[in-house]
Amino acid sequence: MTTTPDGATESLPTLRGSIPPVREWAKTFAIGLCMGAADGVPGVSGGTIALIAGIYERLIAAVTAVTPKRVVELLRSLTPLDGGISGRGALAILEEFDVWFIVALLGGIVSAIVVVTRIIHVANQETPALLFGFFFGLIAASAVILLRALSVGTGLQALAGVVGVVVAFLLSGPISFLDGGGLLVVFLAGAVGVSAMILPGISGSLLLVILGQYTRMSTTLTTFVDSLLGLATGGSVARVVESGTVVVTFVLGGLVGLFTISRVIRRALEWRRRGTLAFLVGLVVGALRAPVQRVAESPGFSQDVTLAFAGAAVVGVVVLLALEWYAVDLDLDSV
Template sequence: MTSAPETAEELPTLRGSVPPVREWLRTFAIGICMGSADAVPGVSGGTIALIAGIYGRLIAMVTAVTPERALSLLDALVPTGDGVSVRRALSVWEAVDGWFGLALLSGVLTAIVVVTRIVHVASERYPTLLFGFFFGLIAASAVILLRELAVRTGGQAAAGVAGVVIAFLLSGPVEFLESGGLPLVFVAGAIAVSAMILPGISGSLLLVILGQYTRMSDALSLFLESLVGLATGGPLAAVVEYGTVVVTFVLGGVVGLFTISRAVRRALDWNRQATMAFLIGLVVGALRAPVNEVRTEVGLSTEVALAFAGAAVVGAVALLILDYVAVDLDLDTV
């Protein structure tokens, strides 16, 4: 017997469910800003969500997606059992704020594609300036976060030190990170995407720590190039090669968004200050990563150091200006 909320009269219709175009465009624009932030180390898409006033809605959407609702949506769309029911599917879709998520994700993905293309070109032509800029972003992000952190116990201090040490060690030359295959890509996707919803903590920064940032930027850019090439008669092998990496990363991201991100939220609920101290420690320790990239790719010299420092100043100033004109980050709202 059909329960009251599932009667035909109360189930949503497609026409009544789809939000106005203006709301779509606003959410898409916020997604563009979030994606642009998430695509560079030191800037967090979660911070942009906080500034735009959608952070609470974003967290509610992520936590609303459960295996039970996913199965209910699939059941409503597959011609088995009670048959296909668009209105039942819309009921589940609205319960997880699906239209909002779709518009936001579209904006995020659009921005990531554009920014990673820029990063791919810059890493080949101007690696010193690129990683110097990233160093400035990370350093300024660390300053902003440390300003808001109040360490009151030895345990919180130990958590912060642990974050610094872990990030510092991983940011150096680590063989298993440099030669890691698809399993590492999957794990990197899970960790990076789960961090993207945290204000102040950049998913791209974690990719830098894991030594996968340049690899993933290159893979996505080359995958899109190979798709264009395939459309004009190019080889399929390149699409498969780079597409496998991209798909593996995305699958890891989906898993991380609904597993690791929830674990982080629980850790924040259990001991907010210690968890934030650890996460901020990761940011501080990650300052080694851009330096290591330049040392490996270009080598160290006076000329390189000056260019690196100049780009770092530009990155730091850009982020500090954003912090000044946007919002004071309150870690208690994370």
Template sequence: MGTADAVPGVSGGTIALITGIYDRLIAAITAASPALARRALDGLLGDRDQLREVWTDVDGAFLLALGAGIATAILTVTRALHVALETAPVLTYGFFFGLIGASAVVLRDEFRADSPARIAAAVAGIVLAFVASGRASAALGETALATFLAGAVAVSAMILPGISGSLLLVILGQYERMTEALSLFVDALLASVTGGPTATVVETGVPVVAFLAGGVVGLLTVAHAVRAALAARREATLAFLIGLIVGALRAPVTRVGEEVAAWTATVAGEFAVAAAFGALLVVGVDRLAGGVDLE
């Protein structure tokens, strides 16, 4: 799931479906509540039985093991992707384009344009993602608040099959920045172990902490809101989410345009080859999953 969440277009939720842990994951995440937090606080203040009950209610052992695996994968994959973005941006963004485009294709059965509301929701998603893909980077900036909001949006998406949190970071113009921030933080942390300055750890850790804090809030709020929307207006919500994917296809093209002087035949060819590879990867994952079913 961590590897999938690190690349735009592939959803960690899809991997959860493939491995058969999706229902257990959703149950564990949605078990969190203010009442549960109060019980956990009581447990930390001395009521060990209460603390054990809370640990059981949130399936703590499962979340701990899963979280460790996700964190390990994200730390390694994002470093590789950061290097790829620095050294081969055309190929990397072309790969992302294929991942995103194929994700929309494999979810086509979830979209039924049989009512004005669903069509309007899909168009709204396309327009929102298309506009945001060209302007969000400048609009959000690099403040702690922008990082917090990016974390809230991206992490809340990781539990939805077919919707990638990294894709939303690309739309928001925060993907490259966050992969770099995470790499710098890990480098500073490792350097401090061997005698490096701790001040660097604190400095590079600010955006990472802000992102994680936003992620926690996102899981406890945005994810619940999305699930409520799916329960109330399932088809329209899915149409909107799929529209976001389609509109996001602008993002990798825009990023390549920022990296190269002009779109030449060579650039377009490299982009297309990488996109084809990314598309094949998503189709392969979908076949392995037996087709994404968002029921």
């Protein structure tokens, strides 16, 4: 980083003056908890929670502030080159990234996702019909909300919506390549899922369901956390490495997606807003096949299972419609 004049150096932030008060940290962390809980279940969008909490624009600004040029400047300021290490210069760049806000928010999101995925892991083993029935209700209600907010004005926009339905419907079926798959599939799932989590109304977890990676990732994350805790009592390092490899691959894919695919989506929204939104909403509608397919494979739709699935679906519909009714009137034109 180039040497700055004394006056410029004095104007750079200090660590003590940069860190926000505890109350602000706690508020942001709490919002992150709500976003993480929403992101952990298909049909509910963490982006919608950010919109409700009034931090959506700040979140988008923080994500788009991270550019290759700024990252290079940050790295240069932390190396003894081109004028020496400049901690305050690095801090100034981190403030442009709104780093303290992101750290607190991510802390809440990750904490909630770990808890939610553990609950889902247990429910998937014990009561899959109730779990996926609830997901079906969430997805169905989400589709209704989005369709109500969507305005389609041309045949091409309608075609984009139909394409979205078909793509999600086909991918939600029993496709062996995606359902399981190798680390490349996990990486791509992370890129797509995480990038969608910042869009109001579009659930990143729902896209993981479509890609056949939702149950796998929730189970793997639970295994990874358990194996880490197990190291304290002599647990297996191999188990940590095995599950950790999948988790790290997903996270790396998520980071790539957050700073690339999310920008592509934003550009597409700027270029053909209604057509892009119609496609995204079509994905939600087509994804209704996913929870039905999951229950059809195991345990199968007996009379008791069908009643449990339907009852849980009603609960899911009520939960999401209540959230939409009392919390926010979603306007897709503001996305």
